[in-house]
Amino acid sequence: MASWKNYELVSGKPGLAKSIVLPTCGCYYDSCYMCSYKRDCPPKTPQNIVSIFESELEDGIDKYKIFTSGSFFDSRELSREQQLEIISIASDSGAGELTVESRPELIDEAFIKSCRDLLEGNMSLEVAIGLESANNDILKYHINKGFTFEKYVEKADFLRKNDVLVKAYLLLKPPLLTEYESILDVVESAHKVEETADTISINPVSVHRNSLVEQLWMRKRYRPPYLWSLVECLNQTRDLGPYVMSHPVAVGKERGIHNCGSCEHELMERIEEYNMGSRGLIDSECECKGEWEEELKRIF
Amino acid sequence: MIEIFELDGHRIGCFNMDGHEIGLPNLIKMEKDHLELADLIISKPLSYPFRHINQKGDMRASHHIRLSRGLPIQVARRIQSKNAAIGEGGDVTMVYLSGYKELDDAFIDSLEEAKIFMFEYDDARSLFDAFFRIREKHPNSMCYCDCGPDAVPVLAYAGFDLFKDTEDNRRALEKFLEEKTPQYVEMSACSSLGAKTLLDHLYLNYWNEFEKYVSQPRSKEMYISRDSFWRPVVQRWAKSVKAHYDPGRRVFLLLPCSSRKPYSDSPSHRRFIDVIRSVLGNAYPSICQLIVTSPYGVVPRELETLIDYDIVVTGKWTSEEVGRSADMLKTIVSSAEDPIVIAHLPENELDVIQELEAKVLITTDGHPLSDDSLKNLKEALAYVKDELDVPKDKYGDVRMLSKFLYGSDIFPEKIYIKGRGIKQVFAEGRAIASLTKGLRPLASDVDVTRRYVDIDFEVKGDLFCVGVKDAEDGIRPGDEVVIRRNGRSMAVGTAVLPGDMMKKMRKGKAVKIRKRFD
Numbered sequence: 001m002a003s004w005k006n007y008e009l010v011s012g013k014p015g016l017a018k019s020i021v022l023p024t025c026g027c028y029y030d031s032c033y034m035c036s037y038k039r040d041c042p043p044k045t046p047q048n049i050v051s052i053f054e055s056e057l058e059d060g061i062d063k064y065k066i067f068t069s070g071s072f073f074d075s076r077e078l079s080r081e082q083q084l085e086i087i088s089i090a091s092d093s094g095a096g097e098l099t100v101e102s103r104p105e106l107i108d109e110a111f112i113k114s115c116r117d118l119l120e121g122n123m124s125l126e127v128a129i130g131l132e133s134a135n136n137d138i139l140k141y142h143i144n145k146g147f148t149f150e151k152y153v154e155k156a157d158f159l160r161k162n163d164v165l166v167k168a169y170l171l172l173k174p175p176l177l178t179e180y181e182s183i184l185d186v187v188e189s190a191h192k193v194e195e196t197a198d199t200i201s202i203n204p205v206s207v208h209r210n211s212l213v214e215q216l217w218m219r220k221r222y223r224p225p226y227l228w229s230l231v232e233c234l235n236q237t238r239d240l241g242p243y244v245m246s247h248p249v250a251v252g253k254e255r256g257i258h259n260c261g262s263c264e265h266e267l268m269e270r271i272e273e274y275n276m277g278s279r280g281l282i283d284s285e286c287e288c289k290g291e292w293e294e295e296l297k298r299i300f
Numbered sequence: 301m302i303e304i305f306e307l308d309g310h311r312i313g314c315f316n317m318d319g320h321e322i323g324l325p326n327l328i329k330m331e332k333d334h335l336e337l338a339d340l341i342i343s344k345p346l347s348y349p350f351r352h353i354n355q356k357g358d359m360r361a362s363h364h365i366r367l368s369r370g371l372p373i374q375v376a377r378r379i380q381s382k383n384a385a386i387g388e389g390g391d392v393t394m395v396y397l398s399g400y401k402e403l404d405d406a407f408i409d410s411l412e413e414a415k416i417f418m419f420e421y422d423d424a425r426s427l428f429d430a431f432f433r434i435r436e437k438h439p440n441s442m443c444y445c446d447c448g449p450d451a452v453p454v455l456a457y458a459g460f461d462l463f464k465d466t467e468d469n470r471r472a473l474e475k476f477l478e479e480k481t482p483q484y485v486e487m488s489a490c491s492s493l494g495a496k497t498l499l500d501h502l503y504l505n506y507w508n509e510f511e512k513y514v515s516q517p518r519s520k521e522m523y524i525s526r527d528s529f530w531r532p533v534v535q536r537w538a539k540s541v542k543a544h545y546d547p548g549r550r551v552f553l554l555l556p557c558s559s560r561k562p563y564s565d566s567p568s569h570r571r572f573i574d575v576i577r578s579v580l581g582n583a584y585p586s587i588c589q590l591i592v593t594s595p596y597g598v599v600p601r602e603l604e605t606l607i608d609y610d611i612v613v614t615g616k617w618t619s620e621e622v623g624r625s626a627d628m629l630k631t632i633v634s635s636a637e638d639p640i641v642i643a644h645l646p647e648n649e650l651d652v653i654q655e656l657e658a659k660v661l662i663t664t665d666g667h668p669l670s671d672d673s674l675k676n677l678k679e680a681l682a683y684v685k686d687e688l689d690v691p692k693d694k695y696g697d698v699r700m701l702s703k704f705l706y707g708s709d710i711f712p713e714k715i716y717i718k719g720r721g722i723k724q725v726f727a728e729g730r731a732i733a734s735l736t737k738g739l740r741p742l743a744s745d746v747d748v749t750r751r752y753v754d755i756d757f758e759v760k761g762d763l764f765c766v767g768v769k770d771a772e773d774g775i776r777p778g779d780e781v782v783i784r785r786n787g788r789s790m791a792v793g794t795a796v797l798p799g800d801m802m803k804k805m806r807k808g809k810a811v812k813i814r815k816r817f818d
Binding site: 138140141176178180184185188191215219221236296300 | 344
């Protein structure tokens with residue numbers, strides 16, 4: 001699956017978004033405890049990467065989202081020329097918004113300005129940053145993220161000052177936190193990025209092959225979050241300024257965010273409504289809710 | 301501040317704080333955003349002080365970084381070194397363990413005293429390593445273990461004070477407190493792999509750390525399961541006999557045990573004693589009688605009043621049973637020059653003498669009480685009689701007991717023993733010791749080098765920990781101890797706590813005084 005489409009809010013209005021996975025050589029850092037995206041990447045970015053992108057373009061798309069399993073702005077993955085070419089092609093595609101992902105240390109201020117100039121107001125650019133948590137200790141000890149919250153703030157401020165939108169990813173349930181701590185961290189982090197992000201996307205951990213999380217999960221020392229926890233995070237952040245949303249993956253699977261296996265479908269419908277801008281409290285009942293509440297009481 | 305009323309592996313006591321008095325052991329109730337110990341609120345233990353939770357409470361939990369076993373060592377080292385640098389723990393300190401001993405030890409050593417240390421039962425070895433390290437350093441702290449009902453009896457016995465409040469745990473703890481015996485713990489441990497793993501580690505790998513907190517038995521002990529062979533009190537016995545029993549003779553007589561205790565009250569031992577006396581006469585005390593038994597290994601005649609037990613007997617000895625007796629015999633016999641050993645033992649117990657470096661005479665022929673066996677015994681005794689001196693003093697046995705218990709012979713040269721039932725030792729018309737519970741000194745001029753507690757005030761009621769100036773480290777709960785002031789014995793009593801804990805505890809009784817000397 002190199003691409004997929006979904007409806008979401010684009011500049012505040014429902015629109016069709018197309019996500020495209022570009023097969024670059026992947027993330028240079030490749031050390032986060034929950035991640036093994038790099039494993040699925042080719043050793044070298046194919047020379048025709050730009051035409052791969054171009055072939056995915058189609059009519060009727062309001063927003064393109066590019067995933068490189070790394071950083072779009074890393075010239076080890078895509079040369080500067082390729083980066084500019086892709087942005088230029090996107091700006092002529094008719095879509096109103098383009099999202100690319102990057103680690104903050106790879107965001108070069110001069111280069112961002114030239115990208116923005118290239119778009120000539122045709123389209124807005126959104127840079128998604130995998131901040132994961134606004135707590136530096138959690139970044140260091142639970143994720144091994146390799147950058148600090150301050151580094152994120154510095155780059156996010158710069159982007160916003162230059163009319164580039166910022167999307168902050170927050171990680172729900174990094175390893176070595178309890179279910180309850182992971183909710184507290186997402187809620188606290190969401191509040192901390194209120195001034196520096198236009199969009200907050202909550203990403204629940206799924207168990208990647210060959211990750212540290214998988215090692216713990218295999219030994220029954222890690223369980224992916226309950227979907228109830230994501231609901232709790234969304235409920236507690238619904239009044240925030242930035243647009244809060246979540247597109248969890250592997251929902252209901254052993255390796256992904258799950259409850260009991262029977263109530264996820266209904267809850268996901270409510271989360272989709274939330275993603276489309278509804279801000280009512282998400283609530284539902286299931287027998288497994290009591291099990292989740294017990295999980296929140298745990299201290300080990 | 302805690303106070304301990306009863307220490308026998310388990311700790312019965314109470315915790316006092318701001319006018320609340322909470323009995324121990326007890327249960328902690330887990331809530332989403334806080335914990336409850338009776339009516340005291342504990343703030344939720346979290347790795348970080350998150351903003352969106354009210355962290356108030358009567359007790360504040362530490363913010364150490366959670367970690368679990370199963371991490372690569374670099375990851376564990378990073379977190380555990382950070383934890384070790386945090387140091388200050390709050391009222392309640394979370395003891396997160398990585399399973400890497402050197403990392404965990406450094407973390408634990410960095411911890412200051414807390415009201416409660418909280419542990420998780422994940423791995424028995426890591427748990428006991430950490431627990432006994434903390435208990436040794438911070439005996440005034442309570443320890444909590446996050447475990448299920450199967451592990452509650454063995455962990456309560458190991459000395460954990462607090463458990464998670466669930467219906468099953470509550471029932472398990474209540475049942476334990478009704479019984480409180482090692483045989484109940486051994487029986488209940490067989491209900492799960494996890495509980496039995498804990499018991500095996502406690503008995504086999506941590507008995508040396510644990511033994512100190514286990515009381516000297518006050519009544520007859522029941523040795524029912526095979527596990528009971530490794531009880532801390534038994535291993536302590538073997539260790540003390542090897543360390544503190546000096547036979548002072550070179551002719552040894554090995555005898556089988558009897559079910560009645562003390563052995564010398566049993567019909568079989570009366571027969572043996574009659575035979576020995578009839579052959580040796582006044583030289584009777586010059587032969588060292590050693591009773592070969594299980595689980596205690598070897599019980600010298602002079603020390604036989606110190607133990608009382610019943611055990612399942614089948615006539616078959618396991619290699620562990622043979623091993624313990626053989627090991628103790630070897631130590632005792634090797635203290636003598638040119639030792640002679642008369643082994644009056646049933647055939648199935650003869651393996652215990654195999655490694656002895658001594659001249660050995662085996663006198664049994666079938667049952668030890670058979671005519672042939674007793675005839676052989678008489679002949680052997682007659683053979684060694686010439687080697688034996690008649691002792692000047694016929695009270696060698698109580699002097700031996702005194703040396704074993706108190707490190708020195710507390711008696712003057714001329715003594716005599718009087719009394720039925722409770723016998724007393726007299727010198728110049730005054731009782732200086734009674735032979736209850738082994739041996740209890742009764743006079744201020746006894747001079748002991750073990751089992752002493754030093755104070756520097758006039759003892760009135762019982763002795764409290766705050767008043768203890770020094771206490772001998774070998775003291776165990778239930779031991780008879782001598783209270784001294786300026787080197788002079790003031791009183792005798794029963795230890796509530798081990799000697800080193802008397803010095804560390806800030807509240808509660810150290811010694812229940814039995815008699816003050818005039």
